Amino acid sequence: MLPFTHAKPSTSEDAVSLVLGSDRGQATRARTQFVAGGTNMTDYMKLGVARPGQLVDLNGLEDGAFRQIKVSPSEIRLGALVHMSEVEDHPEIQKLLPVLTDSLRLAASRQIRNMATIGGNILQRTRCEYFRETSWPCNKRNPGSGCAALEGFNRQHAVLGGSSSCIATYHGDLAQALVALDATVEVHGARGRRRLAFADLHRLPGETPEIETTIRADEIITSLTFPIAPWMARSTYLKIRDRQSYAFALASAAVVLDLDGTIVREARIALGGLATVPWRAREAEAELQGKPLDEETCARAAKVAFADATPRKDNGFKIALGRQTLVRALLETRDMRI
Ligand SMILES: Cc1cc2nc3c(=O)[nH]c(=O)nc-3n(C[C@H](O)[C@H](O)[C@H](O)COP(=O)(O)OP(=O)(O)OC[C@H]3O[C@@H](n4cnc5c(N)ncnc54)[C@H](O)[C@@H]3O)c2cc1C
Ligand code: SF4
16 A cells, blocks of 8 residues: 555535645546545555545544435435445335335445445445456556456456446445435535536446546535435345345346336336446336336336347356346335335
């Protein structure tokens, strides 16, 4: 690990100006970086993947809103420094939005969830093995160096949203639930506060996989907000992985359903472990709209969801696995007792 300095400001204005004073690079490559729980950042500093010269520690921020969970009848707001386990344990959220609770409960380990924050979770970087091992070429870590995964062992890699520069999956779980919930992100930076749709936060790799998000180096995530309705209690996150605990998803599906009997009024679907970004499956949603939710319609929607999938040497199995995961998640959500 390289030497670095550590600052712990008490206001977000000070935090922003510390970053601004040092550089204005893209958030994930800047020399000065924010740190919250540190579970992703320090891991990647030890591996030499992240090489910040300065860490701006957000844990000193005094504004209570950063640590608050607010539940109203129409909206939930999560401060960015709320720990994953606090949301997971929230009794009202467990009742109102099982998809959110499940996505957290199935992530990492309880020890990590006690330490890791909501803001840090959604900005965690990929677990692509070649990205994590600095002796390999990797366009995301070292732009222009090539992508070792394209011809290498790519069993874990993406079948949706990849490019000829990068096929790394987005590895987190919570983000799929947030995409399906139409969440909004609030950020605070040198140019003030702004809000953006969560679905616009993560960027497809294209030719610049090193630019992973649409937030700037000086912008702090302050909160996540999403509208809620009673029908959203019919929601699930299904995660398929190599072992039953402490593993990232090979395939996952967040499903939120509004049903009139068995007829679909609205279906919201997001896929994980299969794509380069948290993946909203809008074509599959449209395929289900107004139809009875049965095995046949679910299988058709799942086929549509993977119509543009691109298999690589070792990950072709993910297309069938992704379809089966989606069908199972849809049917289990339909059959929930709420
Ligand atoms: C062994 C292991 C297994 C794991 N398994 C899973 C899993 O199954 N599913 C899953 O979803 N995750 C998993 N994780 C990842 C874990 O959930 C993340 O490391 C964690 O959520 C990151 O949160 P943090 O607060 O520690 O972030 P940090 O490490 O502090 O930061 C991560 C990134 O976010 C930035 N950042 C943090 N907060 C803010 C903010 N408010 N504004 C702007 N930028 C910010 C940092 O600059 C950094 O780039 C696993 C991690 C480990 C080590
Ligand atoms: S898939 Fe992306 S992260 Fe992995 S080696 Fe290729 S460029 Fe790097």
